[in-house]
Amino acid sequence: MCGIFGIFNIEKAEKYAFFGIYALQHRGQESVGIASSDFEDVKVVRKEGLVLESIKKEELSQISGYCAIAHVRYSTAGDSGGINSQPIIMETPLGKAAVVHNGNLTNYLALREELQAQGIELSYTSDTELFLKLLGRGQFIPEGIEIHPLDREIMPAIFYVISKVKGAYSLLYLFKDRIIALRDPMGFRPLLMGRLKDAILFASESCAFDILQAEIWREIKPGEVLVVDKHGIRSYFPFKSEKKAMCIFELVYFSKPESYIFDNWVYRVRKRMGELLAEEDEIEADLVVPVPDSGLVAAIGYSQKKSIPLELGLIRNHYVGRSFIEPTQELRDIKVLMKLNANRAVLESKRVVVIDDSLVRGTTSKKIVNMLRRAGAKEVHMRIASPPVIGPCYFGIDTPTRDELIANRMSIEDIRRFIGADSLKYLSLEALRATVENPEDFCDACFSNCYPLEVEGSTLRIR
Ligand code: SF4
Structure with a gap:
């Protein structure tokens, strides 16, 4: 299990991300990481351990920016500990990007072999890396999907990634000038969107909005791909969400009782x-x-x-x-x-x-x-x-x-x-x-x- 958080369009976004991800600490205690962008560059800090104990004030100030994503990890795929901590960050054909992921890919090994057969090196042992390694390796525009002119370069590459991966993913990409939120078509893991003045927030559970006094806006829907940048918000549904499979164990045990997820108050x-x-x-x-x-x-x-x-x-x-x-x-x-x-x-x-x-x-x-x-x-x-x-x-x-x-x-x-x-x-x-x-x-x-x-x-x- 993992917790993810994101915020776009606010000064000192990294600090908001710090408190937002702290509110999701129950979803993972192995490692924590925050990536931030000042609209020029994407930077990251990643640490083993708990949010409050691991990330220092000086480390946060070194990644100061206007948008940020964050992650707490509890390993379900790949080795536990530091090596697989997130956000994972790398140069991609679409520019520098960071990614945080909650879920588990069910075709990870096959995809890994496919990429390795093409001579692509993988540096991590977790499935999350594939969301970056697959970027720019192909383009895909599903039938009937109209792409906004602002997204013409990036969206076919994102749709290609989604067409390759199978399984559970609630995920945030951070590029230097935008955040892209994804939820798999079955909607296994929760992902919500919130608002705080002019800023847009994302979180695995609504309790992360409460700590920042932000309001819940809505859930990212199963199968939805949502882009937020300086020009606004654009939403796509590239693949039909025919069968949903939201995890009932989130309601039984995993989520905090005060949280709102899957259109339900957990309590x-x-x-x-x-x-x-x-x-x-x-x-x-x-x-x-x-x-x-x-x-x-x-x-x-x-x-x-x-x-x-x-x-x-x-x-x-x-x-x-x-x-x-x-x-x-x-x-x-x-x-x-x-x-x-x-x-x-x-x-x-x-x-x-x-x-x-x-x-x-x-x-x-x-x-x-x-x-x-x-x-x-x-x-x-x-x-x-x-x-x-x-x-x-x-x-x-x-x-x-x-x-x-x-x-x-x-x-x-x-x-x-x-x-x-x-x-x-x-x-x-x-x-x-x-x-x-x-x-x-x-x-x-x-x-x-x-x-x-x-x-x-x-x-x-x-x-
Ligand atoms: S209900 Fe059980 S099997 Fe299904 S996603 Fe949740 S924990 Fe996994």
Whole structure:
């Protein structure tokens, strides 16, 4: 997963980009980068680590400009760490350009081989580089598409790139005098446009606009290519968006609850997940306890629906940074204990329903159940506000391999035994789909094993 941000037409754009990308830190903590243009040249700063800790004031002032794009990275394709951090920047036949990408190309290896066969050197091991390497290698004008005179040079080259790549991409190009925003025709990852006085903004989630007191304008639509320059905004739809596949996991877990994405307020959808989980559940209990922070909103919905009080039975430590010390076997619980602590004051002798957003490997849930029991809970009933995760993601979320997904190896009863809970229940797939207005426009492949798109090297069930 990654977060992307862009801003056009404002003095000190790099500073706005810094705060905008900071608001998207939850989407990636491995590296951060900002590229900026003063309408003459495109410059970049890229660092490993968190936004606030890595980029220094002096480094920002060296890239001062009027438009900027930024990125936080959580690797899903390519090596993690510095080498693949973004924005990637290079000279292209269309001038110097930088690019930031959220998503995952499903035909990366084939494209890579194709380019290498033509003698083109690739310097990175991530798919994002291809968006620059393919620029200027061909031109394509889809039938019926009229290109504005200002875009005649650049747009056929961009359409050519889009005609070659497959998979998930919400992406921003920065050229010295313009930003181009792209969203793949299936719309896997979110991308929004906002306004702040005369400036135009782009972001993976609307929470990045809030920090700058900018307003949400609209989403970049699946399949849309949007150009913004000094002359204004121009929008193209070069390829039909026949089947949409917006990632439902963004609503389950990934996006911030206060964000607006995919025409939905995340908070409302997540709360509804909790309400529907409650409707499907017969259990009687004294307390509802959310797993902070991602289980909190669903727990509110569950608690209100069931009229069972919600208490903070698990408290999160907000000062956990990245730990480079791997705990020894004897201290194997320490990683979870660093993040969460059970609150004996509310748990003692209580029948507890604990709500989490998802259950992937099961190891964290096991530790949480154990923690709640040690703090005096009489019964622990684990409830998951999404269905069992049974398939890996090929479209930009870093889920484990199929074998590592516990629901792929064990029955629900076996998982319950493994995590040590008195009972275990998941939200049904039907109920998850009922939380959004047009479920057919969403990808839920990791829950249904029914994929929206073919992936090279895999034999998947395609919906
Ligand atoms: S497979 Fe799951 S995580 Fe990946 S895009 Fe689809 S819903 Fe999202």
